Amino acid sequence: GDHAGAKRAAGEASGSAAAALGSARAAEESAAAAAADRTAFSKLLEDLHQAQARAEAAAEAEAEAAARAEAAKAAALSDVADRAARQAAAEAAGKVAQAAAAAAERAAAEAALFASLKRLEARVDRSERVRRANVMSAPLHFQATSSHKPTKDSWTQVWRDGCRRHSLTSGENGLPVCCPCRSGRETAPHRMDRRVAGAHIVFRDGEGTLHAGIIPVCDSCNKAELDIVWPCAAVTIMTVRLLGDGRTSTYTGALYPKDGTRRFERITQILTTPTSVSLTGPLADTPDRTPKTSEWKRDPDRYMWFMGSLLQGSVHRGGISDNSHVSRVVLFQGSM
Numbered sequence: 001g002d003h004a005g006a007k008r009a010a011g012e013a014s015g016s017a018a019a020a021l022g023s024a025r026a027a028e029e030s031a032a033a034a035a036a037d038r039t040a041f042s043k044l045l046e047d048l049h050q051a052q053a054r055a056e057a058a059a060e061a062e063a064e065a066a067a068r069a070e071a072a073k074a075a076a077l078s079d080v081a082d083r084a085a086r087q088a089a090a091e092a093a094g095k096v097a098q099a100a101a102a103a104a105e106r107a108a109a110e111a112a113l114f115a116s117l118k119r120l121e122a123r124v125d126r127s128e129r130v131r132r133a134n135v136m137s138a139p140l141h142f143q144a145t146s147s148h149k150p151t152k153d154s155w156t157q158v159w160r161d162g163c164r165r166h167s168l169t170s171g172e173n174g175l176p177v178c179c180p181c182r183s184g185r186e187t188a189p190h191r192m193d194r195r196v197a198g199a200h201i202v203f204r205d206g207e208g209t210l211h212a213g214i215i216p217v218c219d220s221c222n223k224a225e226l227d228i229v230w231p232c233a234a235v236t237i238m239t240v241r242l243l244g245d246g247r248t249s250t251y252t253g254a255l256y257p258k259d260g261t262r263r264f265e266r267i268t269q270i271l272t273t274p275t276s277v278s279l280t281g282p283l284a285d286t287p288d289r290t291p292k293t294s295e296w297k298r299d300p301d302r303y304m305w306f307m308g309s310l311l312q313g314s315v316h317r318g319g320i321s322d323n324s325h326v327s328r329v330v331l332f333q334g335s336m
Helices: 002-122 155-163 219-223 302-314
Strands: 140-142 196-204 210-218 232-243 246-251 269-272 276-281 292-297 329-332
Touching: 140 302, 155 196, 155 210, 155 232, 196 219, 196 232, 210 219, 210 302, 232 302, 246 302, 269 302, 276 302, 292 302
Parallel strands: none
Antiparallel strands: 140 196, 196 210, 210 232, 232 246, 232 329, 269 276, 276 292
C-alpha cells in the first residue's frame, strides 16, 4: 500500500512539473509574441513618421514652386504694366504736343485776323487796299456758339435760304453732299453725315474785312472743331466794316445771356479783356428795362469772345440791334 501511494505521489509531482514547464513555455512564447508585436508597431510608427515627413517636404516643395510661379507671373505683369504705362505716357505726350501745336496755330490765325483789322483801322496806306474779293483767309472754325442763336429754325436753314440760288453748292436735301472738314489724313472730302450742324466760321476777305459765317458740316466734325479745308460755300452772319475813322458791325440772329432764355434787345456796352468778354443790354419781351450783363471766358467760349471783340468798336448811342446784317454767299476754293 505504501509503495503504491509513493508511486502516485511521484506521478502527481511529475505531472505538476510538466504542467509548470508547459506554463513556462507558454509564458515564454507569449512574451516573444508581445516583443514581436512591439517591434512591428515601432516599425509602423517609424514608417508613418517617414511618410508624414515626405508629405510635408512635398507640400513645402509645391508651395515653393507655386510662390516662384506667382513671382514670375507678377514680374511679367509688372513688365507689361510698365510697357503700357510708357506707351500711354508717350501717347499722352504726343497728344499734348499736337494740342499745343493746334492751339499755337489757332492763336496765330486769330492774331493775323486782328492784325489785319488793326492795319486797316490805322489807315497807314489806303492805296494798297486793292479789291480782291476772291482772295480770302482760310475759315477759322469755332465751337461753343450756343449764345448766338438764329431767328429761323436753325443755322443750316439760314444757309439753305442764302444758298438757294447757288447751284453746285447743295444736294437734294438743300445741304452739301460732302463735308468740307478734314477728319484725318484723307485726300478727298468725306460724305456728309446724317446729322448736320451749321458751323460758325470767321474769315477775312481780300480787303481785310472780317466776316462770320455759317458752313454746313458733320455734327461730329463741328463738335471736334475740325479744320475746314475743302471747297464750300459760306453764308455770312456778321461783318465788320470800316466807316469813317471807326468801324461798324452788323450781325444776324440773336445774342442771349449765357444763363438766360430771353435775348438781348440790343447791346449797349461791350467790355473785352485778353481772357473774357462781357455784353450788357436790356432784354427783349420783358417790362424790366434794367440792362443785364453776361460774361464769357475766352476758353472755352472763343466764339463769343471773338464776336464781342469785333463788335466792341461798333457800340454807339442806342446800342447794336440784332438782324441788321444782310447775308451774302462766299465761295471758298479750299486750301488742300
